[in-house]
Amino acid sequence: MRRIQVSVNGVAYEHEVEPRLLLVHYLREGLNLTGTMVGCNTSNCGACTVLLDGESVKSCTLFAVQADGHEITTVQGLQTNGDWHPMQTAFHEQHALQCGYCTPGMILASVSYLKENPNPNEEDIREALEGNYCRCTGYENIVKAVQQAAGQTS
Amino acid sequence: MTQAPERYMGNGLPRKEDPNLVTGKANWTDNIKLPGMVHMSMLRSPFARAKVTKLDVSAALERPGVVAAFTGADLAEEWPGGVPCAAVVSEEQKTPFFPPIVTDEVRHVGDVVAVVVASDRYAAQDALEFIEVDYEPLPAIVNMEDALKADSPLVHEDLGTNECFTYTANVGNTDELFDRTDDSGDAGAEIRGPEIQGQGDTDEAFRQASVVVKERYIQQRLLPTAIEPRAAVAYPDPGHGGYVIYSSTQVPHLAKIVLSLATGIPENQIRVVAPDVGGGFGSKLNIYREEILAVVLAKTLGVPVKFVEDRSENYQATIHGRGQIQDIELAADSEGKILGMRVKLLDDMGAYLQLLTPVIAISGGAMFPGVYTFDNFSIEIKGVFTNLTPTDAYRGAGRPEACYAIERAMDSLARELDMDPAEIRRRNFYEPFDEPTANPAGLMYDSFNLQGALDRAIELADYQSLREEQRRRRESNDPVQLGIGFATYTEICGLGPSHALAGLGIGGGGWEVASVRMLVTGKVEVATGTSPHGQGHETSWSQIAADVLGVTPDDVEVLHGDTGIVPFGRDTYGSRSLAVGGIAVYHAANKVVEKGKKIAAHMLEAAEDDIEFEGGKFSVAGSPDQNVGIGDVAGAAYLGNDLPEGMEPTLNETMTFDPPNFTFPFGAHICVTEVDTETGAVKIRDYIAVDDCGPVINPTIVDGQLHGGLAQGIAQALYEGVIYDEEGNLLTASMVNYMIPGAPELPNYTLDRTVTPSPSNPLGVKGVGEAGTIGAPPAVINSVVDALSPMGIRHIDMPASPMRVWKAIQNAQGKPSGDRQEDASLGASAADIKQGGDA
Known part of the structure; x- marks a missing residue:
């Protein structure tokens, strides 16, 4: 077991964890933050995407111990004083989700990407989201949502 | 006021x-935590077919956190019904006993050999490695045509055959029509000219038959891949005395019945809850052995039991879609009017029958005539057992198969008659109608106006300009050729009138x-x-x-x-x-x-x-x-x-x-592709879909359903396909190897609607969930073949990967294309390229 200190959604935690414990399981089982899901176990689908110090990472392919000393943001930490992040609003308004299972990861990957490139074109957005699979929407409305959020945040 | x-x-x-x-804040099944909850993990077979010669779980029981471990023999009395199949499609249908845990022989990679229950998933997974098991591997049956040979080993020896069922239907004079036109009986995609013209038959329809197209198409196996894998939590209900089962399922009500039938627990002691469910696409229209096991273990151990599959388990143990070899023949007169259709299908059941496995091809069978009116139709469907994962409903479930076959064959007919593909479709459409009208297979189509949908699609596509551009590119030998592919489709929705479902062999009302x-x-x-x-x-x-x-x-x-x-x-x-x-x-x-x-x-x-x-x-x-x-x-x-x-x-x-009839949405799709003849890469430049699902309740949701359906249809056409090796090993066993299209692979869509109300219900609505998945595969492949047709290429199997397209081009040009092992389950009959070369 190893002791880790992490900040998740602004709350400081300190836990003893098995070295092999995946970050996603630490978040889900350890902290009961079930907004982050497992979809593929091979870091292809991106359902487990969270922000590590503001950058998107796939929490099914990181160990909890690798998050030691870092700040994690999950979808449950995106709201500010109860208000949705513009990306959450955009996903809702553009009908960019159906079953919603990929949505938290998709939203976090998009939030992270817009920090990198605040004014992307459609092709940029499609390339940027290649690591996040959605099986329901065919992506068109997801791209529109990211464009909407980019227009509001840039 | x-x-x-x-x-x-x-x-x-x-x-x-x-x-x-x-x-x-969604409530996924995997979020559920209950006091005393334990986790179950399955020991799964690494062999497609093997005798289990030794099995001992005692060492696993010694591992930290392990609560229990069971073999099939330990629990066999708990599932008198096995995993039930609700479909009986013929009196002779062979339905094997499907045990949640096998007791003698494993029949596909991923079959369940034993189960371990432990305090958490990590402990349960660790303990699996301590189960002692010996296998005696046997030759696996991975290919349907081999499975039907007299000397084939049997997936289920007690059944005495690998043939699950044979279903036939005959309307009109099909055999006579084709016997007269079919001089060689050869198989494989082939188009023959008007050889029978003027043979002076007594049958009027037959005398007019001047062209026959005869094709073989492959529906590759597909992995439904809901992004949420399956999960279930079963627990004894302390207040009620029965059991509560949370499951990531599309069918909580069916599950309640099936779990009762399987376990013998009275139906009124079972409550099933589907909380938030992360996609299904048909794959969660099933009650799986793991759900039954979770209930049995909750009963046996008296505590809540959780099952969550990982993605590799999902690909091995959740149903696969499609898996069909299609032989289709069309006879037409010199004006392109269809006179008759003959269809023979081999449909891959896999190793066991899941809830609806045998009925998928049957329910699609009556849809082979598509949106075209003619008199003579016959179909023969054989269900075949193989040592592969069971198949069942995947988005479209029988209709994409039917639509692909007729829409591909229509293009071949058009090519044979040197006719525009839009024109040949028009010549065979029904006149618009708004009262039920019989199709050649006896279904009562509810209301059609294909002409309106096709006109609108052609207008949106600016069809004539596209043909102009295509001609220019052809004349200039542009390495990037333009393809224009049509699909005019209908689908059967609104399942369904209970009497009609009974006629299909589905137990349970609609x-x-x-x-x-x-x-x-x-x-x-x-x-x-x-x-x-x-x-x-x-x-x-x-x-x-x-x-x-x-x-x-x-x-x-x-x-x-x-x-x-x-x-x-x-x-x-x-x-x-x-x-x-x-x-x-x-x-x-x-x-x-x-x-x-x-x-x-x-x-x-x-x-x-x-x-x-x-x-x-x-x-x-x-x-x-x-x-x-x-x-x-x-x-x-x-x-x-x-x-x-x-x-x-x-x-x-x-x-x-209980609706009086099914509903039949329809539409016209046009796919415009740019095919790079040097690399084989296909780019969808535009996709026009004019769909008619009747009046729309929420157009945003309807468009979303179309987007997603089109994406899955394009995925079948260009990207996805299960690959098995000759031993029955699943090579596409994770998302690393199975090509789910991401955002860069898919286009935006040009959508429009026509509105033809259904007489089947007072709102006139028809349904839309599967339209895109049905229309897209033939539209895409017709487009790719259209781009390459000047080279003499007439067919490319799905998925039309760059490698397959490139090989087709090489073969057409008489150049070597190398040799690469493809999927063995359909491979022997699904030689890459049927025309122009090495096959």
Whole structure:
């Protein structure tokens, strides 16, 4: 077991964890933050995407111990004083989700990407989201949502 | 002044489902934690076919955290029914016993050999490695044509054959028609000229037959890949004495019945809950051995038991889709009018029959005639067992297979007659109709106007300009060639009339239930038997109820997915929810209004016949000031102390709607591709889809369904395909190896609608969940083949990967294309390229 200190959604935690414990399981089982899901176990689908110090990472392919000393943001930490992040609003308004299972990861990957490139074109957005699979929407409305959020945040 | 009532149906309201989903508050099955809960993990077979010669779980029991471990023999008495199959498609159908854990022989990679229960998933998974098991590997049956050979080993020795069933249907004079035209009986994609013209047969139709196309197409196996893997939690219900099962399922109501049949636990002691479900696409229209096991273990151990599959398990143990070899023949006259169709299918069952495995090809079988009218039709379908994962319904379930075959064959016919592919379709369309009209297989199509949809698609595509551009590129030998592919389709939706489902061999009715309850506070509860997992029923059903009751969608709460709350229902699959379940909501809400009129008449001291209802208010005809709101009527109904003589209190109406007919959405798709002849890469430049699903309740949701359906159809055409090796090993066993298209692979869509109401229900709605998946594969492949047709290329199997396209081009040019092992399950009969080379 190893002791880790992490900040998740602004709350400081300190836990003893098995070295092999995946970050996603630490978040889900350890902290009961079930907004982050497992979809593929091979870091292809991106359902487990969270922000590590503001950058998107796939929490099914990181160990909890690798998050030691870092700040994690999950979808449950995106709201500010109860208000949705513009990306959450955009996903809702553009009908960019159906079953919603990929949505938290998709939203976090998009939030992270817009920090990198605040004014992307459609092709940029499609390339940027290649690591996040959605099986329901065919992506068109997801791209529109990211464009909407980019227009509001840039 | 009375304000006109707001009408919600037809508006693209943002979804009520979204807030929980975008904020991470959804309730997925894997989120559920209960006191004392343990986790189960399965030991799965690494062999496609082997005898289990030794099995000992005792060492696993010694591992930390392990609570129990069981073999099939330990638990066999707990599942007298095995995993049930609800379909019987012929009297001779062979239905093998399907045990949740095998006892003697494993029959596909991923088959279950033993189960370990431990305090957490990590401990359960660790302990699997300590189970001692010896296998005696046997030759695996991985290919349907081999499976049917006389000397083939058997997937189930006790059945004495690998043939699950043979189903035949014959309408008209098909055999005579084709016997006269078919001189060689050869197989494989082939187009022959007008050799039989003027042979002087007595049969008038046959005398006219001047061209026959004869094709072989392959429907590769597909992995449905809901992004949420399957999960279940079963626990003894302390208050009730029975069991509660949370499951990531499309079918909580069917699961309740099937879990009872499988385990012998009385149905009234089982409650099934489908919480938020992360996609299904047919793969969760099943009751799996793991769900049965979870219940059995909860019963045996007396504690909550959780099962969550990982993605590799999902690919090995959740059903696969498609898996069909199609031989299709069309006979037509010199004007391109179809005279007859003959179809022979081999349909891959896999190793066992899941809930509906045998019926998938049968239900699609009657759809092979597509949107074309002709008289002679015959079909033979053989279901075949193989040592592969069982197949079952995957988005479209039989209809994409049918649509692909007829739409590909129509293009071949057009090419043979040197006719425009749009023109040959027009010549065979039904004249527009709005009353049920029989198709050649005996289905009653409900209402069609294909001409309208095709005209609109051609207009949106600017078809003539595309042909011009295509001609220019051909003349200049542009390395990037343009392809224009059509698909005009119909699908069978709104499953379905109970008598018709019985005719297909499906056990269980096709009705749907809705209850509409006016609460004392004026709010509305709609309890629906449909079980959404992304389709937005909460929003759409609210719109329907709001319009009928004169309230707002926000006043309506839609309850679903819990057999304890909605006791009867037939769940969500086959694009049935709106056309059956939504209509049940509509009828139940109207029943509320009818009862409300009686109460209002009593309250207003008027005759019931004089009561009008509009905008949420009951009023006396001619005296609009004499009125009472539906909320007040609901309050009076609830209090019950001043109601018409003999009336039951409460405003709470239930409707069980059994539709008189299926619904048949239709449409015209045009796919425009750019095919790089140097690399084989295919780019979809434009995709035009004009779909007609009748009147639309929520256009935003409908467009979303089309987007997703098109994406999965394009995925089948260009990207996805299961690959097995010759030993039956699944090579595409994770998302690393199975090509799910991401955002960069897929286009934007140009969508439009025509509106032809269905006579099957009072709203005229048809359903839309599978339209895109049905129309897209032939539209895409027709487009790719169209681009390459000047080279003599007439067919490319799906998925038309760059490698396959490149090989087709090399072969057409007489150049070597190398040799690469493809999927062995369909490979021997699915030689890459049928025309022009090495096959």
